Amino acid sequence: MSKRDIPDQLQNRLDEFQVEVPEIPMKSSKLERLANWIYSPARDPLEIFRISGNSITRLAFYPLIFVLALFFAPIFFI
8 A cells, every 4th residue: 555545434534525626826917916016015225224233333423424424515516
């Protein structure tokens, strides 16, 4: 008896049940794919500020760099 063989007693019990398996489409429609693309989660734009070992350094220097960029930006446009 191989692994795929079902004993007669079990096969008779299984034949007593009527099971309807619904059709499940394997390929989604174009509208479903568009909806999945629109509603997919977006990347976090603040990912560069994630907390890690050197986050204190980033929190200290990013505002400083931003202020310096704002201060020196008008010089480049004169």
